[in-house]
Amino acid sequence: MARVIISSGHTSDNPGVVENGLREYDLARKIAKYVLKYTRQSGIISLATPPNLDLAGRIQWINSTGYNTQTNDIAIEIHINDGGNSGIEGWFLGDGQNRSQELTEKVVASLTGEINLPSVGVKSEFQHPMGAISFINAVLPIGSVIECGFIDNQNDIAILRDEAGLDKMGRGIAKGILKYFKIETEIAPQEQNQQAYNATNTGMANRVNYGGGNTNNFPGGAGTSPNVAPAPTNETAFLPREERKTMIIQNYTKILGREPSDNDLNYFLNIGIREDDLIKKMVNSQEHVDLVKARQEVLTTRIKMNNEQTELMQLRTQSAEYQTIIDGLNASIVQKNEALTRLQQRIRELEQSKNFPTTGGKDKTQSKSSGKKYKGNFSDRVFKAFSDILE
Numbered sequence: 001m002a003r004v005i006i007s008s009g010h011t012s013d014n015p016g017v018v019e020n021g022l023r024e025y026d027l028a029r030k031i032a033k034y035v036l037k038y039t040r041q042s043g044i045i046s047l048a049t050p051p052n053l054d055l056a057g058r059i060q061w062i063n064s065t066g067y068n069t070q071t072n073d074i075a076i077e078i079h080i081n082d083g084g085n086s087g088i089e090g091w092f093l094g095d096g097q098n099r100s101q102e103l104t105e106k107v108v109a110s111l112t113g114e115i116n117l118p119s120v121g122v123k124s125e126f127q128h129p130m131g132a133i134s135f136i137n138a139v140l141p142i143g144s145v146i147e148c149g150f151i152d153n154q155n156d157i158a159i160l161r162d163e164a165g166l167d168k169m170g171r172g173i174a175k176g177i178l179k180y181f182k183i184e185t186e187i188a189p190q191e192q193n194q195q196a197y198n199a200t201n202t203g204m205a206n207r208v209n210y211g212g213g214n215t216n217n218f219p220g221g222a223g224t225s226p227n228v229a230p231a232p233t234n235e236t237a238f239l240p241r242e243e244r245k246t247m248i249i250q251n252y253t254k255i256l257g258r259e260p261s262d263n264d265l266n267y268f269l270n271i272g273i274r275e276d277d278l279i280k281k282m283v284n285s286q287e288h289v290d291l292v293k294a295r296q297e298v299l300t301t302r303i304k305m306n307n308e309q310t311e312l313m314q315l316r317t318q319s320a321e322y323q324t325i326i327d328g329l330n331a332s333i334v335q336k337n338e339a340l341t342r343l344q345q346r347i348r349e350l351e352q353s354k355n356f357p358t359t360g361g362k363d364k365t366q367s368k369s370s371g372k373k374y375k376g377n378f379s380d381r382v383f384k385a386f387s388d389i390l391e
Contacts, residue, residue, distance in 0.1 A: 002044040002177075003045045003071070004039055004044055004073075004075070004177055005049065005062050005067060005075040006048050006049070006075075006080050007032070007058050007062065007075060007135070008028035008077070009055075010024055010028065012052055013052070014054070016079070017080060017081075019152045020151065020152070022161070024080040027160055027166065027368075028148070029051065030163075030166045031078050031166050031169045032048055032170070035076075035173065035174050036170075037170065042178055042276075043185070043275065043279060044177065044178075044183070047065060047067075055135065060103075062075050062139050063296075064293070064296055065292050066293075066299065067141045068140040073141040073142065074141050074142050074144070075141040075142070075144040076107065076144045076146060076177075077144075080151045081120070081147040082151050083150060083152070084150065084152055085153060086118065086153045086155050087117045087120040088112050088117055088119055088120060088148060089119075089123070089147040090107060090121070090122040090123065091104065091123055091124075091125055091128065091133055091146075092122065092144060093136045093143060095123065095124050095126060096124055100136065100142050100143055101122070102145040102180065103177075103180045104146070107144060107172075107180070109208070110172050110173070110179060111148070111175075112172070114172030114175065115159055115165065117149060117155075120147070120208055146173065148160075148169050148173075149169075161304065171187055172244050174219075202389055241269060245269060247266070248260055248265060248269070251279055251282065254289055255288060256282055256288060
């Protein structure tokens with residue numbers, strides 16, 4: 001499932017580069033707005049970072065959505081360049097040969113083709129004057145930074161001053177995103193999109209609620225009776241009913257992980273809602289926000305559990321090693337006690353032999369004078385006995 005987050009650099013208090021009456025922050029947010037318009041029209045689930053978040057805040061917000069590299073989600077941050085050059089510049093993670101480089105190359109190629117500006121290069125973050133780009137490194141989705149023209153070059157300024165030029169930039173970035181996700185959808189120019197939207201959504205602007213089922217989960221709140229739906233007003237209503245039903249069920253299952261209630265299904269079938277409008281309503285719903293938050297909590301809990309399991313295995317291994325050492329020490333103590341017991345027994349035997357001579361009634365003086373071999377005193381014999389035992 002294609003999911004993208006569009007971030008715009010800087011804040012209103014720290015607007016980045018300011019030249020010729022233009023501010024980088026304002027231009028980046030306008031371009032981001034147009035990117036979202038085209039990606040959402042193409043069926044891509046798209047989010048935008050809230051305004052006036054600093055870099056750390058933007059990164060934290062992106063990582064809290066649950067979007068990540070494992071599910072091929074992407075996050076693109078838009079900036080405006082300076083330095084007098086002209087064209088589009090892109091930055092990717094590390095030294096390349098990864099999905100970040102692939103994404104950046106496709107976006108830069110589509111963007112330069114759309115607005116007829118040259119490419120200044122698709123570059124590794126290691127080539128950046130700072131040696132690394134925090135946004136690309138810190139976000140959990142696949143990251144890319146796109147510099148949309150130079151704020152101090154007259155050719156680029158002509159595009160940046162023109163609302164239609166900013167729209168083209170947004171469309172160019174969106175086309176690159178579609179190519180990355182391999183989505184075969186044509187993005188029509190702004191004028192055609194507006195005409196089609198006006199023709200197919202007459203009367204929709206005045207509708208606050210779209211009724212049915214879990215109305216509190218979606219923008220507009222409750223209040224519309226599930227049994228009273230507006231009349232169909234766009235081309236979706238002219239599709240066969242079963243096709244419209246399948247479209248609604250598939251999008252509910254894909255985005256919210258459940259099938260629609262009967263009230264929701266009947267309501268959307270009756271009004272013939274466009275698929276992109278349905279997707280936008282579901283993505284912006286509180287239910288989807290809660291799902292994203294819950295998913296992030298699950299991921300955090302899973303990481304914590306894996307870390308605790310690893311620590312437990314290490315403790316078990318360490319405990320087994322300590323037990324082996326303790327068993328060895330206990331065996332040594334047993335051997336020592338047995339040796340001491342034998343030594344004490346030998347000492348008692350020697351003491352007994354001292355008190356009862358074995359020379360046939362001759363005393364010690366007589367045994368010495370008889371010329372027999374000297375056998376040593378009591379201490380010598382005890383020492384010799386102890387040595388024999390140890391041997």
